[in-house]
Amino acid sequence: MSPLSAARAALRVYAAGAAVVLAQLLRRCRGGFAEPVLAPQPDRVAIVTGGTDGIGYSTAKHLARLGMHVIIVEFLYCDLASLQSIRQFVQKFKKKKIPLHVLVNNAGVMMVPQRKTRDGFEEHFGLNYLGHFLLTNLLLDTMKESGSPGCSARVLAVSSATHYIGELNMDDLQGSRCYSPHGAYAQSKLALVLFMYHLQRLLAAQGSPVTANVVDPGVVNTDLYKHVFWGTRLIKKLFGWWFFKTPDEGAWTSVYAAVTPDLEGIGGRYLYNEKETKSLTITYDLDLQRELWARSCQMTGIIDMTQDTFSG
Numbered sequence: 501m502s503p504l505s506a507a508r509a510a511l512r513v514y515a516a517g518a519a520v521v522l523a524q525l526l527r528r529c530r531g532g533f534a535e536p537v538l539a540p541q542p543d544r545v546a547i548v549t550g551g552t553d554g555i556g557y558s559t560a561k562h563l564a565r566l567g568m569h570v571i572i573v574e575f576l577y578c579d580l581a582s583l584q585s586i587r588q589f590v591q592k593f594k595k596k597k598i599p600l601h602v603l604v605n606n607a608g609v610m611m612v613p614q615r616k617t618r619d620g621f622e623e624h625f626g627l628n629y630l631g632h633f634l635l636t637n638l639l640l641d642t643m644k645e646s647g648s649p650g651c652s653a654r655v656l657a658v659s660s661a662t663h664y665i666g667e668l669n670m671d672d673l674q675g676s677r678c679y680s681p682h683g684a685y686a687q688s689k690l691a692l693v694l695f696m697y698h699l700q701r702l703l704a705a706q707g708s709p710v711t712a713n714v715v716d717p718g719v720v721n722t723d724l725y726k727h728v729f730w731g732t733r734l735i736k737k738l739f740g741w742w743f744f745k746t747p748d749e750g751a752w753t754s755v756y757a758a759v760t761p762d763l764e765g766i767g768g769r770y771l772y773n774e775k776e777t778k779s780l781t782i783t784y785d786l787d788l789q790r791e792l793w794a795r796s797c798q799m800t801g802i803i804d805m806t807q808d809t810f811s812g
């Protein structure tokens with residue numbers, strides 16, 4: 501990415517954020533956000549990555565209140581910036597011999613300075629996207645066993661409105677030529693959408709009782725903003741309580757998508773404010789979905805089952 505493209509990416513991220521904040525403000529003036537009413541979920545198990553803070557903590561809390569057994573990644577230690585740590589986490593989880601009905605791929609970092617994960621991937625791409633790609637793939641067999649027709653297991657990925665201005669640079673996924681923290685964050689959130697859509701097609705083709713959807717929490721008052729420009733941090737500090745959603749409000753779309761009967765058997769959707777909405781046009785590009793999936797399999801060292809499923 502050239503310096504000019506990096507500046508353009510920053511402006512576009514701020515413009516996308518401002519548009520969401522404005523819409524949230526209008527909604528606040530018209531009565532605000534209402535907590536979805538959901539039925540108890542006893543005997544169901546969920547994993548929420550990044551469940552120690554912010555939206556993830558609120559998601560875990562709400563799911564636990566509905567009666568779910570919730571595993572918070574970090575309490576069962578998992579560093580999503582390390583492929584080895586993810587594999588160890590999955591091994592530990594599987595030793596528990598419990599089912600898995602809901603996986604919320606929520607953890608993330610935003611606009612961090614250029615740095616790498618333990619495996620040498622750019623941090624946004626490696627942690628926000630690839631870490632969840634590996635985690636999900638390693639847990640899929642358990643989820644397939646845990647779901648049943650009429651009571652599917654559910655995979656969710658927490659994306660963001662920034663995906664709308666994201667660009668997937670297949671020639672330089674690690675942003676090594678010219679790093680833009682804004683572009684890298686947006687790319688990781690775009691990759692998550694492509695991932696969920698492709699996964700859903702794969703699961704549907706296999707007739708698996710597992711669905712995959714994307715959730716967008718809106719702009720939420722959390723610590724995610726600690727690396728953004730100081731002026732933005734100041735605005736958040738002064739007006740965040742009014743402009744931004746609270747972490748509980750930000751979690752509602754995740755909680756809704758995790759348990760609502762309205763989405764039973766339904767996947768491949770982008771959900772915002774508990775409603776389906778369109779994602780960026782290129783996210784529906786099947787070739788791009790397939791290409792990213794294949795590259796991600798190579799990068800994480802897992803076998804690509806896509807060819808067998810779609811040709812068989």
Ligand SMILES: NC(=O)c1ccc[n+]([C@@H]2O[C@H](COP(=O)([O-])OP(=O)(O)OC[C@H]3O[C@@H](n4cnc5c(N)ncnc54)[C@H](O)[C@@H]3O)[C@@H](O)[C@H]2O)c1
Pocket residue numbers: 549550551552553554555556573574578579580581606607608609610627658659660661716717718719720721722723724725
């Ligand atoms: N806050 C917002 O306005 C907003 C908007 C759109 C999308 N999101 C997305 O929501 C998700 C949650 O963000 P948040 O706002 O609650 O931020 P947050 O900073 O409050 O929480 C992030 C969580 O991710 C965890 N995490 C970070 N690095 C990790 C690692 N290496 N391994 C395991 N866990 C790790 C942290 O421990 C923390 O629990 C993120 O994916 C973010 O991109 C947030």
